[in-house]
Amino acid sequence: MMKLYDYILSPSCYKVRLMAALTGVKLDLRAVDFHPGLEHRGPELLALNPAGSIPILEDGDLLLTESSAMLVYLAAKAAPDWLAGSDAQEAARVQQWLSFSGRLTASLGGARLHEMLLRPGDIDALRASGIAALRELELGLVEQAERGQNFLAANRPTVADIACFPYVALAPDGGVPLDPYPAIRLWSRRLRSLPGFIEMPGIHRLHELKPEPQLETGEA
Amino acid sequence: MSLSHGFVRGETLSCIYHGWSYGQAGNCLRIPAHPGLTPPDAIRTVTHPVTEADGVVWVAVDEPTAAPPGLAGLVPLRSLTAFADIAAIEAAAGVKATADGLVNAGDIRLLLSSTRDGETLIHVLVSADAGPAARIAAARIAEGLRRKAEDIYKKGAAR
Amino acid sequence: MIVGPMLDEWYPVGIFGQLDEAGRKTMLMGEPIVVARNGNGDARVTDSTGRSLPVRVRYGHVWTSLGDPQKELFAIPEADQPGRRFVDVGVVRVRCSPLRAVENFLDIAHFPFVHTDILGAEPHTEVQAYKVEIREDVDEVWATQVQFYQPQAAKSASGGITTQYMYRVAGPTSTVLYKTCPPKPSEWDVITLFVQPLTEDLCDVWPWMALFDDDTPMTDLIHFQQTIFLQDRSILENQVPRLLPLDPGMEMPTRADLTSVAYRRWLKRHNFTYGAQLVAQ
Structure with a gap:
């Protein structure tokens, strides 16, 4: 089984857990004490990834330290539909948004770590670059809608959507609201409605997907 | 807790925090912690008159005195938020809003609504016969206009 | 600002x-x-003038006061009980009133909607009657006989109970929860929320636990509690008004809210x- 060095509050680790859940892959999760223990900077983890970041994915002799590569690996093994097809524009768009996702990590992810876990950073600059990235993503989704496509690279979800979704959905954790981005909010709902979707802390259940329950009552 | 974080099931809007659900008149219909309880009428949320016309949703803070303006020949394209006031957006477009509140910025028309000090919600409209390529071009033009308006506003605010 | x-x-x-x-x-x-x-090796706390403030080291944390504490730091006898594991969950900053953070911790009715499939789940939303008192001898608020159906009550729980x-x-900003201990039914698990007020609407929250659980790895215990608290955090940051209203009338309490009242x-x-x-306001 693939082994994921995982932290429950890390949006990058969540990308891999989410992709695995959506494609039906079972992962062996090894919890890393990122906070407060800083275990990712300890000798055992640095031996696997000198960059000191998580997630880390191990499968046999394959060792991956970049979450986008992990998404591609999971998709290629279990659900090739989530990769780009043969269309040149589609292939380019998948790459475009996979690369772009790094900017979300640096900006919105940095703001979130600063506001939540007290990590150092220039919060105003992080938020400003986060807002700039959200505006690009919003325009990208508006254009996709005009092309009749519901997701970032195609009319089906791909690894590009999973690479971008977590840091965007958790932007409010870093004090960056999502109210100004209607196309992002619709896209986010589409992803959260996919069969097999799982949440992480900070992303609430879409309770509307379940019908109103018949409540049990002990009262008269 | 703002109800905008909540969820809609059927014709009811529920709060994400404790699941209290509200009907269209704003009255509380259900308190999940007390399933046997009929919520007292005093528990209600504020409602506003709302209507849809030409693909645009209009809301009035109080009872509206007139119907929303007609937008004949135009269709909504997208909405975006600018860190600028209405005057800065009018300056960027080079034209003032009409009595109906419509800003004619050449290829695009704008409906502006001030959300808070220094922040404006821009609804972008285009001609109903614009094709996909023209609509994508219009979506990008709106970005340029926002950049210009925010620039003007920042310079004005700095003075 | 006069703190009082x-x-x-x-x-x-x-x-x-x-x-x-x-x-x-x-x-x-x-x-x-x-x-x-x-x-x-001792803890020392100083203010901006270099003055040393009173210090206690207890329950994994350093405690201090800007004033002149009239009472000793509250006791948690379970902290000295053999066989418990003590979990420093780590700090989480929240843009909310420190009092709001405590009040949310005292609330169970939100479990099915905020901690879905862990601490609660529809249709098990009913909050049964429980007892609340202000214990005059110790000057503490206590709520007892609280019960709720939970799909995954603790890391050590298997299935709903x-x-x-x-x-x-x-x-004022320290609260302790005693909770059914799945591996040791004769004891209570102790889960606390210690809140450091930074300003009136910003706080650092230090959850801490004293559990009977010999099997779950420490990191998993930390992550379970971080999961729960981070689900609350986005709620806390969106509460209106930001400060906790103490006068009745602004918010409509029900029987489920007696602890908060x-x-x-x-x-x-x-x-x-x-x-x-x-x-x-």
Whole structure:
């Protein structure tokens, strides 16, 4: 089984857990004490990834330290539909948004770590670059809608959507609201409605997907 | 807790925090912690008159005195938020809003609504016969206009 | 800003095990402070003028006060009980009133909607009647006989159980939960929320636990509690009004909210108003 060095509050680790859940892959999760223990900077983890970041994915002799590569690996093994097809524009768009996702990590992810876990950073600059990235993503989704496509690279979800979704959905954790981005909010709902979707802390259940329950009552 | 974080099931809007659900008149219909309880009428949320016309949703803070303006020949394209006031957006477009509140910025028309000090919600409209390529071009033009308006506003605010 | 009687209370300002000589620069009710370990290995807290503040090291954390505490730091006898594992969950900053953070911890009715499939799930949303009192001898708020159906009550729970709870407010921003202990039914698990008020609408929250659980790895215990608290965080940051209203009328309590009602009444009785609003605004 693939082994994921995982932290429950890390949006990058969540990308891999989410992709695995959506494609039906079972992962062996090894919890890393990122906070407060800083275990990712300890000798055992640095031996696997000198960059000191998580997630880390191990499968046999394959060792991956970049979450986008992990998404591609999971998709290629279990659900090739989530990769780009043969269309040149589609292939380019998948790459475009996979690369772009790094900017979300640096900006919105940095703001979130600063506001939540007290990590150092220039919060105003992080938020400003986060807002700039959200505006690009919003325009990208508006254009996709005009092309009749519901997701970032195609009319089906791909690894590009999973690479971008977590840091965007958790932007409010870093004090960056999502109210100004209607196309992002619709896209986010589409992803959260996919069969097999799982949440992480900070992303609430879409309770509307379940019908109103018949409540049990002990009262008269 | 703002109800905008909540969820809609059927014709009811529920709060994400404790699941209290509200009907269209704003009255509380259900308190999940007390399933046997009929919520007292005093528990209600504020409602506003709302209507849809030409693909645009209009809301009035109080009872509206007139119907929303007609937008004949135009269709909504997208909405975006600018860190600028209405005057800065009018300056960027080079034209003032009409009595109906419509800003004619050449290829695009704008409906502006001030959300808070220094922040404006821009609804972008285009001609109903614009094709996909023209609509994508219009979506990008709106970005340029926002950049210009925010620039003007920042310079004005700095003075 | 006049802090009032809350100035003389104890507050958590750091995990003792993580202190170094360089110190942790932080804030307590608007006042910059430094929390450090001195050459002897003892914790030392100083304010912006270099004055040493009173210090206690207890429950994994360093406690201090800007004023002159009239009472010793509250006791948690379970902290000295053999066989328990003590979990420093780590700090989480929240842009909310410190009093709101405590009040949310005392609430169970939100479990099915915020901690879905862990601490609660529809259709098991009913909050049964429970008992609330202000215990005059210890001057604490207590809620007892609280019970709720939970799909995954603890890391050590397998499957849903009806969990028993007791809540205790031991200080204006310190609260202790006693909860059914799945591996050892004769004992209570102890889960606390220690809140450091930075300003009236910003706080550092230090959850801490004393559990009977010999099997679950420490990191999994930490992550379970971080999961729960981070689900609350986005709720807390969106509450309106930001300060906790102490006067009745602004918010409509139901029977499920009796703990919160008692907590607000107790705060008002002591004039503990840092992070509160007294008149509807």
